Amino acid sequence: MAPAAELDSVDLEILRLLQNDARITNKELAAAVRIAPSTCLDRVARLRSIGVVLGQTIRVDPERLGRPLDALISLRIQPHRRELVDPFVTHVLGLPETRALYNLAGPDDYLVHVSTAGAGDLQRLVLDAFASRDEVSRVHTTLIFQQWAGGPLLPPGAAPPTSGGRTSGSRSGGRVDTE
């Protein structure tokens, strides 16, 4: 279930529009890509069924949830064995501050993106949730000043957004500024 799916330009355009605003109605979406609503529904259903579209989520503003301070925490795991790593991953994903977790190829094994309530919360997190654990041999924290969410990830050569129509909101070029 890994290989790349075959997508035509209409599929790519649908993905682009939905990634920009998934609340668009099927009717509007169909009009934007110039096909009938029922056909459009089939297209989207297919994209779901073949796993290109994994799901649909709301984008939440961390600041308005009381977590204005973001940071990246690099971690080195000492005996890098599965018995220690799996519980560690579970632990990190269980933290409410965790936004993303990466297992890396470099000397630092893991990178955690966290959103915290402030410097105090971040310090507490670094000390209590990471540094204090036996399997963690090194912790390095970097503050995030600003961040931008990625765009549609569409393959190069994909058709550019249709000229006239902004679908909704006030985005710029399909990219979403999150800060």
Added chain:
Amino acid sequence: MAPAAELDSVDLEILRLLQNDARITNKELAAAVRIAPSTCLDRVARLRSIGVVLGQTIRVDPERLGRPLDALISLRIQPHRRELVDPFVTHVLGLPETRALYNLAGPDDYLVHVSTAGAGDLQRLVLDAFASRDEVSRVHTTLIFQQWAGGPLLPPGAAPPTSGGRTSGSRSGGRVDTE
């Protein structure tokens, strides 16, 4: 428009459910949080209007879009002035491989999360899109073996998901494994 919004436990539960699956109908959502559909609609509309909910997007599988290889690219910008930085940010956000961009506090000024078609594409990207630029003085690339998307980011103390009902799909604990 920055301070934390006042949210009660119902709001938090709504956010959690929508973040898990934004395609849930308002009717189902209302039932899950035990309020009337019309009330639920008001709640969600409020969350949108006060900016807690920024929008709605589909989650796309990068692998199925032909980008199975992820990497983090650290960058140092030489004269770190706005005239150079702004075009650089625009350039990075314009790359189809870009998934996220961070402006950091450390010695490395920027971190770019990219999804690429493979080692060749990544090499081309590092050389042509980053290393070749005048304002970029240092490039460091780290491969991502595995990654996990963060969860609801909800404040601690928020009520756990209601006992019986899984809303849809087969997620685990509200977290979404993206690899």
Added chain:
DNA sequence: AGTGAAATTTTTACGTA
């Protein structure tokens, strides 16, 4: 695969407690 129209479900608006 794509389409148009009917049938179903959902969203939305509004009056009331």
Added chain:
DNA sequence: TACGTAAAAATTTCACT
């Protein structure tokens, strides 16, 4: 603020090209 009902609009199904 929350609710229930009614109107509007959406999605979804289906027979046909």
